[in-house]
Amino acid sequence: MLAATKQLDTKAFAEFVSGVGDSVAGFWPEIVLGITLCAVLLYDLVLSRERSKNTAYMAFGGTLLSLALVFMLPSEPRSLFSGMLALDSFSTFFKAVILIGTLVTVALTQLDKENIGARLGEYYGILLAAVLGMMLMASSTNMIMIYLAVELASLSSYVIVAHRRQSRIGSEASLKYAIYGSVASALMLYGISLLFGMTGSLSVMGLADLGIRMATDVGFGIAVGLVLAGLAYKMAAFPMHFWVPDVYQGAPTAVTAFLSVASKTAAFAILLRFMASLDPGSATGIKMADGGLFLDWTSILAVAAAVTMTLGNLAALFQTNIKRMLGYSSIAHAGYILMGVAALEVSDYAGFKAVAFYLLVYLFTNLGAFAVVIVVSNQVKSEEIEAYKGLGTRMWLPALLLTIFLFSLIGMPPTAGFTGKFLLFRAAIDKGLYWLAIMGGINTAVSVYYYMRILKFMYLEDSAEKTPYPAPCLLGKVLTVGLALPVLLLFFLGAAAGWTKNLSLLG
Amino acid sequence: MHVQFANIVVFCVVGALFVILNVSVVSRILRPTVRDPEKYETYECGEPAIGSAWIRFDMRFYTIALVFVIFAVEVAFMYPWALVFKQLSAVGPFVFIEMVVFLLILAVGFIYAWAKGDLEWVRSIASQRGGPEGRSGSNPGNQTDSSERKNAA
Numbered sequence: 001m002l003a004a005t006k007q008l009d010t011k012a013f014a015e016f017v018s019g020v021g022d023s024v025a026g027f028w029p030e031i032v033l034g035i036t037l038c039a040v041l042l043y044d045l046v047l048s049r050e051r052s053k054n055t056a057y058m059a060f061g062g063t064l065l066s067l068a069l070v071f072m073l074p075s076e077p078r079s080l081f082s083g084m085l086a087l088d089s090f091s092t093f094f095k096a097v098i099l100i101g102t103l104v105t106v107a108l109t110q111l112d113k114e115n116i117g118a119r120l121g122e123y124y125g126i127l128l129a130a131v132l133g134m135m136l137m138a139s140s141t142n143m144i145m146i147y148l149a150v151e152l153a154s155l156s157s158y159v160i161v162a163h164r165r166q167s168r169i170g171s172e173a174s175l176k177y178a179i180y181g182s183v184a185s186a187l188m189l190y191g192i193s194l195l196f197g198m199t200g201s202l203s204v205m206g207l208a209d210l211g212i213r214m215a216t217d218v219g220f221g222i223a224v225g226l227v228l229a230g231l232a233y234k235m236a237a238f239p240m241h242f243w244v245p246d247v248y249q250g251a252p253t254a255v256t257a258f259l260s261v262a263s264k265t266a267a268f269a270i271l272l273r274f275m276a277s278l279d280p281g282s283a284t285g286i287k288m289a290d291g292g293l294f295l296d297w298t299s300i301l302a303v304a305a306a307v308t309m310t311l312g313n314l315a316a317l318f319q320t321n322i323k324r325m326l327g328y329s330s331i332a333h334a335g336y337i338l339m340g341v342a343a344l345e346v347s348d349y350a351g352f353k354a355v356a357f358y359l360l361v362y363l364f365t366n367l368g369a370f371a372v373v374i375v376v377s378n379q380v381k382s383e384e385i386e387a388y389k390g391l392g393t394r395m396w397l398p399a400l401l402l403t404i405f406l407f408s409l410i411g412m413p414p415t416a417g418f419t420g421k422f423l424l425f426r427a428a429i430d431k432g433l434y435w436l437a438i439m440g441g442i443n444t445a446v447s448v449y450y451y452m453r454i455l456k457f458m459y460l461e462d463s464a465e466k467t468p469y470p471a472p473c474l475l476g477k478v479l480t481v482g483l484a485l486p487v488l489l490l491f492f493l494g495a496a497a498g499w500t501k502n503l504s505l506l507g
Numbered sequence: 508m509h510v511q512f513a514n515i516v517v518f519c520v521v522g523a524l525f526v527i528l529n530v531s532v533v534s535r536i537l538r539p540t541v542r543d544p545e546k547y548e549t550y551e552c553g554e555p556a557i558g559s560a561w562i563r564f565d566m567r568f569y570t571i572a573l574v575f576v577i578f579a580v581e582v583a584f585m586y587p588w589a590l591v592f593k594q595l596s597a598v599g600p601f602v603f604i605e606m607v608v609f610l611l612i613l614a615v616g617f618i619y620a621w622a623k624g625d626l627e628w629v630r631s632i633a634s635q636r637g638g639p640e641g642r643s644g645s646n647p648g649n650q651t652d653s654s655e656r657k658n659a660a
Contacts, residue, residue, distance in 0.1 A: 010598055017601045038615045045622045 023080040036062025044121020059124040091139035108254035130156035134266035173250025188230020194223035234267035248327030257370035301342035309335025343427040354423035368483035390463035416490035
């Protein structure tokens with residue numbers, strides 16, 4: 001033992017230390033977020049809870065600083081902390097999307113304050129922990145790091161879903177989320193351990209060689225499938241989608257909004273990185289013993305996409321609660337986005353561009369829709385779709401803005417949802433996945449029904465009461481209008497699509 | 508052809524035989540036979556077992572267990588660190604700073620648990636009956652239960 005310690009290579013260690021020093025330079029957004037997290041918790045602990053608004057300012061400020069630091073990150077791709085994380089424009093883009101989502105979530109929480117209840121300091125601490133996990137998800141290139149990041153994000157999400165302690169439906173949602181989630185993460189960990197057993201390496205980049213070498217091995221297919229199942233849970237895709245409606249309905253609306261965009265974005269970031277190293281474009285997959293292709297990744301993902309969107313849309317048709325309906329709509333959108341992942345072509349990045357752009361659009365659209373739900377429920381005190389009757393005259397601004405968000409969710413011009421769906425469908429068609437594009441088209445047509453039903457309630461049906469509600473508070477107005485603007489602008493701004501074109505992946 | 512697996516087969520067989528023989532044969536021969544009602548208790552340590560184990564445990568058991576795990580992990584990390592500390596600290600203060608950062612983050616969690624009163628085993632009845640907003644998060648499980656019971660009553 002002593003002899004072994006004597007032989008420690010201090011020179012190699014000195015190199016390692018300087019490597020860590022360099023890595024810290026690319027890690028400042030996460031460090032700032034971590035410090036803010038601790039500061040919020042301690043502030044809430046030491047000072048009284050009457051100043052919980054200050055913790056909101058602290059969380060907002062810390063996230064804003066972190067976002068600014070993300071934009072100042074060095075642009076040349078490199079690896080951080082000896083291959084644990086990647087610093088590339090891909091991870092930077094997704095981190096920015098997650099942080100913007102967090103900023104809006106903090107504001108939504110203040111809007112929904114009466115509903116969420118006391119102890120907001122703890123709420124923001126847990127929220128920031130989830131964000132930290134999601135930012136690590138966006139940049140992990142090591143499978144253990146991926147697992148840790150997913151767990152950090154998941155565990156924080158379970159707690160924050162149950163933040164309304166008196167709400168039975170919230171506790172039920174959190175319990176279901178935690179139990180299903182632990183099964184999903186166990187599956188993923190099992191897949192990771194199988195992959196580690198096959199390669200002896202935990203690096204995601206190492207999968208590419210393995211995919212070619214082990215392609216005939218069914219075990220390899222199972223291992224990858226298990227990891228994909230764990231990720232499908234986080235992005236609410238078939239076959240791990242069943243937690244979505246209960247959790248979306250039971251969680252505080254601000255938390256639902258956060259989970260529906262940030263969690264999904266982070267999971268798709270990992271999925272893209274994972275699938276890119278398997279290179280589905282080069283016809284890899286589970287092969288039969290004679291070398292013939294049994295199932296390739298493209299078809300597996302395409303089938304998952306088709307089933308996910310169909311399931312989500314069909315179930316959404318019959319919902320009476322708007323949060324539950326948006327939950328099923330979120331499953332359907334996971335399906336549309338998976339369409340882009342199925343069309344992933346490492347050589348030209350078309351699938352990347354479409355997925356990244358759609359996630360950006362979905363961020364603003366879905367947060368906007370939930371912001372309107374909060375504004376309405378603050379006045380109407382209900383989240384049932386029935387309660388939206390006659391809202392077009394009684395609350396004209398939220399109703400108008402909700403129309404914009406729903407148009408974007410359908411994918412109608414002139415909203416960004418159209419551009420996003422256009423890119424996804426084009427990626428699928430370019431790849432030759434015509435049947436998938438047709439499925440997507442049929443599904444979009446089906447989805448028109450349940451989105452339009454809300455519009456019908458708002459504008460065509462009259463409620464017994466005719467007097468207009470008081471105008472929403474300033475924060476509500478600023479938030480909803482502020483989220484509607486990018487939804488409209490991203491349609492007109494073709495440049496934004498060009499911005500996501502230059503995403504490059506490390507390794 | 509799978510000769511290398513023969514070792515494992517032998518290992519499994521010997522292992523199974525070892526357990527079966529010891530439990531059912533050897534112990535029967537060697538053990539003293541004392542027919543005493545106390546021998547048939549679940550725990551033979553003087554503590555009579557009362558009722559079923561399927562009861563609702565106090566939330567505090569879990570909290571204490573979690574706090575314990577935190578410190579167990581902390582020590583597990585500190586042992587290898589302490590072992591190489593002397594050699595590696597020649598490189599610079601990095602080794603020291605790294606552990607200080609780790610300890611500070613843990614300390615935040617510790618202070619949090621402490622200030623919330625999760626380390627006090629005996630608490631005043633008043634704080635437990637204080638209702639949901641009585642004492643900030645001092646005992647989430649009990650408070651929710653008691654308030655829900657109040658609502659039900």
